[in-house]
Amino acid sequence: MSELRKLEEQVILSLRELYHKYGYSQFKMSKFEPYALYLQNKEFLVSEGVITFTDTDGTLMALKPDVTLSIVKNYRNDSASLQKVCYNENVYRIAGPGKGYREIMQTGLECLGDIGLYELGEVLLLAAKSLQCISPKFFLNISHLGILESLLREMELGEDAMQAVLQCLQEKNEASLRDFCRGAPSERVDLLAALMMENSCISQAVALLPPSQGRDELQTLAALLEQAGLAEHVRLDFSIIGDRNYYNGIVFRGYMEGIPTEVLSGGQYDRLLMRLGKRAKGVGFAVYLDQLELLENRQRSYDTDTVLLYSDDADILALSAAAKQLAESGVLVAKRIPPRMTCRRVMRFQDGRVTEIEHHG
Amino acid sequence: MVNIALPKGRLGEKVYDLFEASGYACPSIRENSRKLIFENESAGVRFFWVKPSDVAIYVERGAADLGVAGKDILLEYAPQVYELLDLHMGNCRMAVASKRGFRDNPDKTLRVATKFTNIAKKYYGDQCRDIDIIHLNGSIELAPILGLSDVIVDIVETGTTLKENDLVAYETIVPISARLISNKAGYQFKYAEISAIVTALKGQVNPG
Numbered sequence: 001m002s003e004l005r006k007l008e009e010q011v012i013l014s015l016r017e018l019y020h021k022y023g024y025s026q027f028k029m030s031k032f033e034p035y036a037l038y039l040q041n042k043e044f045l046v047s048e049g050v051i052t053f054t055d056t057d058g059t060l061m062a063l064k065p066d067v068t069l070s071i072v073k074n075y076r077n078d079s080a081s082l083q084k085v086c087y088n089e090n091v092y093r094i095a096g097p098g099k100g101y102r103e104i105m106q107t108g109l110e111c112l113g114d115i116g117l118y119e120l121g122e123v124l125l126l127a128a129k130s131l132q133c134i135s136p137k138f139f140l141n142i143s144h145l146g147i148l149e150s151l152l153r154e155m156e157l158g159e160d161a162m163q164a165v166l167q168c169l170q171e172k173n174e175a176s177l178r179d180f181c182r183g184a185p186s187e188r189v190d191l192l193a194a195l196m197m198e199n200s201c202i203s204q205a206v207a208l209l210p211p212s213q214g215r216d217e218l219q220t221l222a223a224l225l226e227q228a229g230l231a232e233h234v235r236l237d238f239s240i241i242g243d244r245n246y247y248n249g250i251v252f253r254g255y256m257e258g259i260p261t262e263v264l265s266g267g268q269y270d271r272l273l274m275r276l277g278k279r280a281k282g283v284g285f286a287v288y289l290d291q292l293e294l295l296e297n298r299q300r301s302y303d304t305d306t307v308l309l310y311s312d313d314a315d316i317l318a319l320s321a322a323a324k325q326l327a328e329s330g331v332l333v334a335k336r337i338p339p340r341m342t343c344r345r346v347m348r349f350q351d352g353r354v355t356e357i358e359h360h361g
Numbered sequence: 362m363v364n365i366a367l368p369k370g371r372l373g374e375k376v377y378d379l380f381e382a383s384g385y386a387c388p389s390i391r392e393n394s395r396k397l398i399f400e401n402e403s404a405g406v407r408f409f410w411v412k413p414s415d416v417a418i419y420v421e422r423g424a425a426d427l428g429v430a431g432k433d434i435l436l437e438y439a440p441q442v443y444e445l446l447d448l449h450m451g452n453c454r455m456a457v458a459s460k461r462g463f464r465d466n467p468d469k470t471l472r473v474a475t476k477f478t479n480i481a482k483k484y485y486g487d488q489c490r491d492i493d494i495i496h497l498n499g500s501i502e503l504a505p506i507l508g509l510s511d512v513i514v515d516i517v518e519t520g521t522t523l524k525e526n527d528l529v530a531y532e533t534i535v536p537i538s539a540r541l542i543s544n545k546a547g548y549q550f551k552y553a554e555i556s557a558i559v560t561a562l563k564g565q566v567n568p569g
Contacts, residue, residue, distance in 0.1 A: 139550070259546060
């Protein structure tokens with residue numbers, strides 16, 4: 001049966017198992033939320049565009065474009081000091097290069113509460129392991145907003161220039177970055193440009209960073225990843241920018257060979273919790289499963305393995321028994337071959353016996 | 362193998378010359394044939410010609426690892442790609458133009474004809490200006506002449522077409538040139554090859 005399972009389905013099961021091993025419990029949520037939640041936190045969403053409808057009591061509701069906000073909203077300040085949840089939900093939002101509404105199967109986890117370096121490391125490790133579950137050819141790229149913000153603060157850029165610089169960082173656009181940073185200390189600009197273009201393994205790349213609490217954090221995280229044998233898949237990448245009103249600390253994205261867009265996105269979002277009045281810290285990530293079919297190389301040669309033809313006068317009980325015998329590799333029982341259907345062989349049930357009448361390939 | 366989408370036309374040919382001078386030649390591309398894809402296995406590159414406005418689509422969707430697209434296309438469609446290098450080719454500007462003697466009356470809605478609706482919306486949005494966008498696919502210069510619009514937002518290279526139609530470019534929105542862009546995931550997995558190409562091209566680019 002397992003070969004019939006699509007990669008997406010296999011991955012959902014493997015990831016659920018992985019997250020449960022690390023103490024994450026499944027969180028099942030409603031498909032809808034009041035639209036106000038997304039309106040108040042719209043910059044947190046990865047894309048604009050929410051599908052709305054009016055509920056029976058007149059409340060404007062939305063089809064969930066994001067899962068994290070719902071989990072954070074439900075975090076109770078008086079709950080246990082640490083809440084670890086994982087989920088597997090469909091979300092609805094504008095996504096992909098086509099920029100149309102899409103239903104995206106998303107799986108992921110959130111860790112909320114009293115979060116320290118251990119929890120950050122565990123989430124990062126699970127992000128890397130999640131990608132590894134899908135394919136061995138992956139990269140997890142990490143940035144640190146604390147470090148980035150302190151670098152930008154030292155450059156004393158105005159708000160407009162700051163926005164432009166953040167845009168350049170996301171585009172890895174070195175020439176424009178240098179243009180917008182004109183007047184800032186050149187060694188700072190050089191460092192920022194070097195970090196933006198950096199693409200070596202995290203264990204080596206952290207050496208580029210100036211001493212700071214953020215660097216110490218990244219060094220410990222790099223050591224953790226190294227211990228798990230995953231460091232070579234993890235890179236420092238300062239072109240990753242989460243919205244600074246929500247994210248702080250580490251932010252990360254996952255890439256998989258054969259998929260043109262990111263398949264994992266996550267980070268530390270203490271500021272989101274603060275905005276929602278929660279006395280807690282938070283970190284988590286989502287894996288986007290909708291793109292995984294691009295990795296499926298299984299090309300089915302036939303629609304079905306066998307077509308078993310029968311006529312009106314066939315003994316139904318004997319036909320059913322014959323079909324059961326052929327069912328292992330897949331059988332379609334029909335009076336005639338459906339148009340445009342392809343199959344490996346055609347069998348005929350007649351006088352209580354099955355005979356092969358056509359064989360392809 | 363690095364897949365590279367080149368824009369069809371004069372600019373694309375100049376861009377190919379740049380690749381050739383940088384050590385990424387693919388001689389078969391110069392042969393007069395109907396082939397669509399040209400490969401140089403030893404240099405590790407595969408070129409293909411696509412419509413200039415489609416380059417960013419090929420790159421964003423990963424059919425090409427690298428491509429060369431105008432800044433106008435990148436601003437208009439905001440594809441999720443890396444913009445690795447300004448090639449300083451195909452230099453022109455995105456400008457606001459209108460009939461000679463046109464006076465912008467700020468107490469009226471400004472009618473703007475353009476192919477670049479997102480660029481125009483952002484430009485006037487930043488000024489809190491109320492505009493009526495008229496999306497046209499070509500012959501934009503006709504719009505103010507026939508009274509379809511007050512102004513146009515379009516690419517101006519030498520200004521000859523404007524001049525011949527008695528139009529004047531009176532504001533520059535942004536300078537435009539050709540940019541080397543990369544798919545974000547492709548960049549991760551072909552980092553060494555892509556960096557080598559960028560470094561080689563950088564050595565040949567003339568910032569003028």
